[in-house]
Structures are given as structure tokens and as C-alpha cells.
Amino acid sequence: MRVELSDQARQYIGRFDELTGVAPKDCLVEEDRLVFLVPAGEMAAAIGQAGETVEEAERRLGKSVDLVEDADTAESFVASALAPAAVNAVTVSEQNDTVAYVEVPEPDRGVAIGAEGRNIETARTLAKRHYDIDDVQLT
Known part of the structure; x- marks a missing residue:
């Protein structure tokens, strides 16, 4: 399924990729937070040791950042989204x-x-x- 991203979401994805080395597949932009869909297997890299990477991304992006890990099946995806x-x-x-x-x-x-x-x-x-x-x- 093809996801259409707003210009703002694409900009946040690019910045997150620059800051973490992880290229999200999707981004939900809310008033006070960003939700990034991280490729399967890349959650640890996106979070960083002791959360340092995601904390730095939050500081630089000026919003709270939540991460969801992608999955191969709808069932696994929903479970991941509720983590x-x-x-x-x-x-x-x-x-x-x-x-x-x-x-x-x-x-x-x-x-x-x-x-x-x-x-x-x-x-x-x-x-x-x-x-x-x-x-x-x-x-």
C-alpha cells in the first residue's frame, strides 16, 4: 500500500535520518509529537544506547518522538504499534x-x-x- 506523505512529514523523515542514520518509512506529524515508522530490525539504532539517539532527535526536532517498528504481517504490525x-x-x-x-x-x-x-x-x-x-x- 502506498502512503502519501506531506512535505512536512518528508522533511521530518529526512532530518530524523540525518540525525540517527535510520530512514523511517512513515511519519505522523502532530502538534507536540512525531511518530516515526522505523524499518524492522532498526529500532535499536533509532533509539541508541540508553536512548541517547532518540533524545537528541527530540531536542533537535523540537518535539517528542515516538517510534513504531514495522512488521511483515498486519497482526505483528498492530502489536508493534501498541508497544x-x-x-x-x-x-x-x-x-x-x-x-x-x-x-x-x-x-x-x-x-x-x-x-x-x-x-x-x-x-x-x-x-x-x-x-x-x-x-x-x-x-
Whole structure:
């Protein structure tokens, strides 16, 4: 699926690549934060030792930076997008709409949802953009 990026998102991707050596596949630009989709296997490089790399990127970009690691399947992708919440299982149902049902232990529901629903909304947005999933619901 082809993702169309705004000029601003492309600029942030370029700067993040310059700062970290990791070229994100996508970028969600929000008022106070950036969410980068990092290629599978490159999360450690994007974060850096003790978080130094991502902290420097936050300082230079002037926004909070969240990272999501790409995955090969829709199920793994949704689980990655909800990290650091523990995800027991993801089932994608394709009836009228394509919905990812995510089984999250009760203690991690708040983490999966995030403050003001930010984490689950990020997962929904990225899942729609990359796997054409219409909704992500916690079970």
C-alpha cells in the first residue's frame, strides 16, 4: 500500500535520518509529537544506547518522538504499534470492515489506549495507512 506523505512529514523523515542514520518509512506529524515508522530490525539504532539517539532527535526536532517498528504481517504490525503494552494476540477480521481485535491483559489496557487515547489512535492511523485496517479494537 502506498502512503502519501506531506512535505512536512518528508522533511521530518529526512532530518530524523540525518540525525540517527535510520530512514523511517512513515511519519505522523502532530502538534507536540512525531511518530516515526522505523524499518524492522532498526529500532535499536533509532533509539541508541540508553536512548541517547532518540533524545537528541527530540531536542533537535523540537518535539517528542515516538517510534513504531514495522512488521511483515498486519497482526505483528498492530502489536508493534501498541508497544510497550503487552499484546497476547491480534486477530484481523474481514467482514464488512477490516478490524484488528487486540487481546491485551487488563493491567496493560491503559498503556495500549494511552493518554487521551493517543496510543490506540496512532495504531489505528498507521494500521489504516499500511494494512488498510479500518479499526483497531481492544478485547
